[in-house]
Amino acid sequence: MKKTAEINATPVCQVRMQAISDTMSLLSGKWKFHILGTLIEGNTLGFMDLLREINGIGTKMLSKELQDLEVNNLVNRRVMNTKPITVEYSITEYGKTLSPLIDEMAKWGIDYRRKVYLKDAK
Template structure:
């Protein structure tokens, strides 16, 4: 039996590396939530983000925001107020993720509907 070779071309290897890079930057439970919230909310403070993203803790939010800032997807601005205020915004490059987030949400909605329909069919049988 002949083995099939799928990932052996240069184009495919570059594509797989790019996917790996993207998954590394965007991996985790919360990054898409944070990015989506910032895309919709424009400028948000730390506590605003904490309130908007159900289930995330302050330590995790802080860590994820640092990662996103390091990867140039989020800007952090410290305001010289009393007390000091920190605002987060999505970068122009971060905004390029909006279609991906929209498509991911659309896929998730369709998938949930499919699974729910299958569950309903099983209940009837």
């Protein structure tokens, strides 16, 4: 008889796993953390400023990711009445709540690089 896993059987664990899944889905992809981190550090930036700051991202991808972040209330988009039209992006108050998560990911990444890459130097 096959034994079933009981690790995720509790309601608390199921809620936690669903929350993690939701977060991963919302922030998935190569660029969302780069965009959010840049806006958290840089406050309000224009589209071209973001494009210059985020090494390797293309215009279509930046535009798509910014739209996703705006729809999910993490980024504000403000169209300026200029010629040519200028668009500015900023992090929302809700988006700022991701700052501790981004900081912890950066710390973990630094520790990981030290552990994995510097172990060869020992």
